[in-house]
Amino acid sequence: MAKQAGRTDEALSAIGARVIPDFEGVHEIWPRGERLTAVRHAAEIYKERFTSQGLVHAIKSVDIAAAPYPVKYAFHDAVSVPTLPLISMINRMLVVQYDDWNGTPRTLVFEPTVPDGSAEAPFYRNLRALINRIPGGHLAEKFVLSYYNEPGDVLVKLGLRPGDIDFCTFDHLHVQDPRMILGSTEVIEGETEPRRPLFGDAKMLVHSRELATLQSLHPMQWAWYVEGGLGGVDPAMVVTFDGDIELGRGITLLWTPGHTDGNHSLVVNTPDGVWVSSENGISLDNWQPELSRIPVCANTTSNSAAKSAPMPIPWRILSISTIR
């Protein structure tokens, strides 16, 4: 374990990042009610330090694609829509510029989803086949599926080149094909030549548990991951980390296990305040259901505990709507 910690510290200092000790051990606390209290307490303490350390230089959010997602997953069975039980979620890519802890200016892209890669995940492959079998299904597909921008085009619009990007990261690797981001020596099925890296030498930051999950798929997770998505990818293009890390002034990746074991959330400090992008939910209704304007959602989840325990930390959710 000490050896592992040493390796993590070394890998982090090479990218100008550092470990956050404030949340150590909170995810092991049992029972869950006490765990929630501990997480909130640690977050209050950490937020004070995080905000005192400075702001990011710039951040921009750009729409990539709207994709279908089952309503029953989105609201944990609280809401039922008999006609078309899918919602349309917009996947956004964020570009963040900041100074790392060595004072080096850095550019990170968060959620640079390549729609071609997501379509390969069994869940979306099966969904498309199902929609195509329904009479008029292509009309439904148009309603829930739209493409706005490719990650590479986003850079051009922002006046950046692929070589300007230092890091990319996804909060988790559901429906992501790393070969399409990092390049591969293998030819992806249906293509004629190997993919080149989308962002030059940019390294992908991945929580070690998320990478391990993709490397060893559990049958319950299989439909959501792109099997073989790491084939032919240079391991040196991937930087793994454990727990929570601060990438630099005003930018942090918090380990937020829940939706997946290695899920992390992006936290940024801006002149408008602190924003969090988390994919453990798909809308604000997931975090404060008692305030939801979806009546069933509010009724199903409101209880004395939820009402008497409003979120103590006014962190706002920036762009939670990514293909899951």
Ligand SMILES: [Zn+2]
């Ligand atoms: Zn997911």
